[in-house]
Amino acid sequence: MTEFISWYGAIIGLFLAIFLILRGxxxxxxxxxxxxxxxxxxxxxxxQTISILTTGTQSIMGTVxxxxxxxxxxxxxxxxGAAETIAQAVVKKLGEKKALLAxxxxxxIITASGVFIPVAVLxxxxxxxxxxxxxxxxxxxxxxxxxxxxxxxxxxxxxxxxIAVANGFNLSLSDVMIAGFIPALFGLIxxxxxxxxxxxxxxxxxxxxxxxxxxxxxxxxxxNPSLSKAIVAPVTAILLLMINPIGNIFHIEALANLKIDALxxxxxxxxxxxxxxxxxxxxxxxxxxxxxxxxxxxxxLVGAGAIAGLIGSSNLATQVINIIDYMGISGYYxxxxxxxxxxxxxxxxxTGVILATGTFGSTITDIxxxxxSAAVMMHTGxxxxxxxxxxxxxxxxxxxxxxxxxxxxxxxxxxxxxxGTMTLVxxxxxxxxx
Numbered sequence: 288m289t290e291f292i293s294w295y296g297a298i299i300g301l302f303l304a305i306f307l308i309l310r311g312x313x314x315x316x317x318x319x320x321x322x323x324x325x326x327x328x329x330x331x332x333x334x335q336t337i338s339i340l341t342t343g344t345q346s347i348m349g350t351v352x353x354x355x356x357x358x359x360x361x362x363x364x365x366x367x368g369a370a371e372t373i374a375q376a377v378v379k380k381l382g383e384k385k386a387l388l389a390x391x392x393x394x395x396i397i398t399a400s401g402v403f404i405p406v407a408v409l410x411x412x413x414x415x416x417x418x419x420x421x422x423x424x425x426x427x428x429x430x431x432x433x434x435x436x437x438x439x440x441x442x443x444x445x446x447x448x449x450i451a452v453a454n455g456f457n458l459s460l461s462d463v464m465i466a467g468f469i470p471a472l473f474g475l476i477x478x479x480x481x482x483x484x485x486x487x488x489x490x491x492x493x494x495x496x497x498x499x500x501x502x503x504x505x506x507x508x509x510x511n512p513s514l515s516k517a518i519v520a521p522v523t524a525i526l527l528l529m530i531n532p533i534g535n536i537f538h539i540e541a542l543a544n545l546k547i548d549a550l551x552x553x554x555x556x557x558x559x560x561x562x563x564x565x566x567x568x569x570x571x572x573x574x575x576x577x578x579x580x581x582x583x584x585x586x587x588l589v590g591a592g593a594i595a596g597l598i599g600s601s602n603l604a605t606q607v608i609n610i611i612d613y614m615g616i617s618g619y620y621x622x623x624x625x626x627x628x629x630x631x632x633x634x635x636x637x638t639g640v641i642l643a644t645g646t647f648g649s650t651i652t653d654i655x656x657x658x659x660s661a662a663v664m665m666h667t668g669x670x671x672x673x674x675x676x677x678x679x680x681x682x683x684x685x686x687x688x689x690x691x692x693x694x695x696x697x698x699x700x701x702x703x704x705x706x707g708t709m710t711l712v713x714x715x716x717x718x719x720x721x
Contacts, residue, residue, distance in 0.1 A: 292329030292339075297601035300325015301646065304594060305632040309677050314638065318590030322597045329601055343596015347588050347641070350454040354447045354581055354588065356550045360401040360557035362577025363520055365410075367564055368511030370397045373521075374411045376514045378418065386418045387428065387482045391436030391475055398440030400521030401553065403580060404636075405683040407440070408433045412687035420492040427489035428482040430688045430698055435478025435705040438670045441636060442467040442474075442663075442709065445524060445553055447584045448637040452666045453549075455644025456658040460549040461528040466663045469716060470709040474670075477708040481701055489694065496689060512564040520560020527552040587638050595645025604650040611654070618654035619718045621647060622661045623710045626668025634678025639669040660717035667713040671706035674699060 304321025308314050322343070326336040364370045374393040381389035390411060397407040408430075415429045441448060443464045453463040511517075527547055534542025557577075561567060598604070611618055625647040630639025643665050651661045674680050676692070685695035 291335065292326060292331050292597075292601045294329075294601050294603040294606045296325045296327070296329020296331075297598050297603040298325075299328050300597050301594060301642075308633055311677070314633065314635075315586045315590040318587070319593050322593035325594075325597045326600070329597075331600070335600075339596045339600045340593045341596075343594070343599065343645075344589050344592040346595060346599075347454075347592035347645075350447075350451050350641075351585050351588050353450045353454065353460075353549050353553075354584055355578065357401060357445055357447065357450065357553045358577030358581035359554040359574055360445065360520060360524060360560075360577070361403065361406075361580055362573040362575070363557040363561045363566075364397075364400055364402050365406055365580070366569070366573050366576045367517075367561065367566055369517035369520065369560065369564065370400070370402050370407065370410050372511045372514055372517040373397055373400070374414060375511075376517075378414050383418055383422055386422050386424060387432045387486070388479050390415050390418065390429065390432040391439070391478045391482070394433045394436035395440030395471070395475060398437045398446070399444045401445045401524065403446065404434075404437040404441045405680050406580070407437050408684045409687050416492050416688065417497050420494060420497045423491060424486045425489040425491055426688050426690060426694070427698055427701075428486040429492070430684060430690065430695075431482045431485065431701050431705075432478060433687075434674065434684055434698070434702050435482065436475060438702070438705055439471040439474035439478065439709070442666050442670065443471045445528070445549060446637075447581070447588075448640050448666065448669065450549060451588070451637060452640045452644060452662045455640070455648050456652070456662045458658055458662055459531065459546070461532050462659060463662050463666070464528065465532060466659050466717075467666060467713075470663065470667050470713040473712040474667075474705050474709040477705050481704055485701065489697070512566075516560075516564045519563035520556050523559045524552055524556035527556060584637055587635075588641060591638060591641035591645055594642060598646045599649075603646075604653070607647065607650050608654065617718075618651060618656055619660070619664070619714065621654075622651055622656065622664035623668035623714050625651075626665040627671045627710070630669035630671070630673040631675060634673060634675040634681065636669045636673045639673060640666060643669065657717075663713045663717055664710070667706070667709040671710055672699065672703050673706070674702050 300321040303324055304317045307317035326339050377393040378389040394407050394411045398404050411433055419429045449463055453460045530542050531546055625643040629642040630636055633639050652658055
């Protein structure tokens with residue numbers, strides 16, 4: 288994109304959008320307003336400003352259609368009860384003695400299968416409350432297990448955040464998911480270790496809460512599919528996404544050249560899973576639920592595209608490179624730092640990644656950092672402090688464990704330790720090893 292507005296206009300527009308989001312204004316309108324004001328301040332006229340917005344929003348359409356496609360898989364997993372079946376199976380297999388590992392792993396697997404992380408936490412929360420009451424584990428440790436496990440699963444999932452970072456760096460979704468596996472593994476380990484250290488910190492779950500949950504849960508369990516049927520959709524998605532990487536690893540030319548995009552894989556996996564569960568009559572309900580879950584993310588994508596258009600029309604990227612050169616800071620650190628800052632500002636992993644790739648993506652790759660390294664470092668960075676009160680995740684997860692705002696606030700530093708572990712591992716691994 289041609290640079291014709293000044294860098295300070297882009298900076299002011301970006302910070303204005305973030306400020307409005309922090310003030311509780313709808314994120315989509317905040318992003319659009321920031322892009323418009325930033326363009327005017329940067330020197331664009333009325334016609335040029337419209338061009339900036341339309342060009343920017345057009346640039347993220349590839350991500351948008353993939354996110355919409357992912358809605359079918361998400362709808363099937365959530366509405367059919369498949370996700371809950373998987374969670375129950377993991378906890379039952381590992382047993383109550385390994386409760387924190389079981390809860391973290393269950394939430395991670397559900398999130399990795401394509402379910403939004405707040406929804407995954409909501410699904411596993413009733414199990415966590417029941418187990419926590421029996422084992423005397425604090426509410427704080429229980430939610431850390433769910434949130435930390437979800438964060439680990441989220442960076443290796445076909446969720447909007449992974450789709451966005453893959454598309455932002457022109458990578459395949461499967462490559463980004465595979466590259467995030469080692470940081471995710473360390474994130475899971477960190478979650479269990481930290482949760483174990485604080486399992487007696489804070490208040491405990493009461494028996495009254497468990498009794499109330501058991502009454503509501505009994506009817507739902509009878510309608511859930513068996514485990515063998517519940518895993519069909521996520522297993523199908525993983526197998527299809529891995530076709531191209533397997534071909535490259537084993538030098539099988541036919542598979543290496545078969546580039547099956549997530550746009551095809553995720554809906555097909557959802558439909559196959561639905562048929563396996565005998566739920567073909569519910570296709571309308573599942574797809575409706577999926578599109579409703581994806582709509583807020585798509586709207587934010589469009590708003591973030593407007594900001595990306597503003598950044599791309601400015602000389603901000605050039606200025607950032609000059610500053611990095613002057614300070615002698617390795618360009619590798621721009622990837623995780625940008626992910627941390629943007630996700631913290633928007634209190635969202637997805638929105639943070641979208642803004643970070645749109646703002647710094649081209650700058651990072653221009654420095655010479657491999658796209659896959661930049662993607663993983665930025666992606667993990669976006670998990671560090673993305674659960675702040677201005678975002679939906681903070682309130683949804685706190686409510687799932689019957690926590691007050693004050694109680695939920697106490698968890699943020701521990702969540703940051705989990706996200707920080709994944710970011711540190713990703714940065715070390717992709718800077719010094721790969």
